[in-house]
Amino acid sequence: MDAFFASDFKEAPQFTYSYPEEQVTKAFKDNSEVCFDYLPEARRIMDKVRHSPGGVDAFMKTMYGEEKVSSEELRDLVADYLKEHNVEDKVEIRIVEGMLSAANVVKPSPDKKYIVNIAKGMISKPIIHSICDHEVGTHLLRMMNDEHQVWHGFRDRYKLANPWTTEEGFATLNT
Structure with a gap:
């Protein structure tokens, strides 16, 4: 990292x-296939944003608003969301410095609670419920459900693909 x-x-x-x-190499290989099928559509969207009145800044202001809430x-809100889904006792919520996203969900080991990490700092108010739907309503609940399935821990044996590609798409729709 010093050279970097x-x-x-x-x-x-x-x-x-x-x-x-070998585990790192396999993980990179399994998660490095890039699909370019939708690249023209992505470019069209980005061009539309760049050339919209006011440019990117105006788009971001319209999209995310100016009102912010604290971490x-x-x-x-995440705690209330967990209570609504009756899983508050299975999850720890942490506020973390230096995150690249507003929130994420992890489970450090099978015998530990799930953790919802929230980025320290101000977050756009219009997206906070979407963050709950995305991280808790999709990722966390899928992870919890997966633990009750016959394939849990044995996805290769059942020839099941990595769930993240489909799940991230669904989580985006659920946002």
Whole structure:
């Protein structure tokens, strides 16, 4: 990482993973297939945003609004959302510095609670319910449901694909 920082972020960072090299290689291979089928549509959308009146800034203002809420307010909303779904006792909510997204869901190990991480800082108010629908209503509930399925921990044995591709698409629709 020293070379990455010393190069003023021009040299690609080199990471050392805590998993065996063959497991890391397989994970990258399994998750690195890029589909370009929708690239023309994505370009059309991006061009439309760039050329809309006021440009990207006006679009973002319209899309996300100017009103913000604190990470503590989002935490409280997530807690209420968990209660509505009767899973509050299975989840810990943390406010975390330096996140790249507003929130995410993880389960550190089979014997631990799920964790909903929330980015420390201000978050656009119009999207906070969508964050709950996306992270809790899709990712968390799918993860919890998966633990009750015969294939849990044995997806390869049942020739099941990685659920993340389909799930992320569904989570986006559920946002």
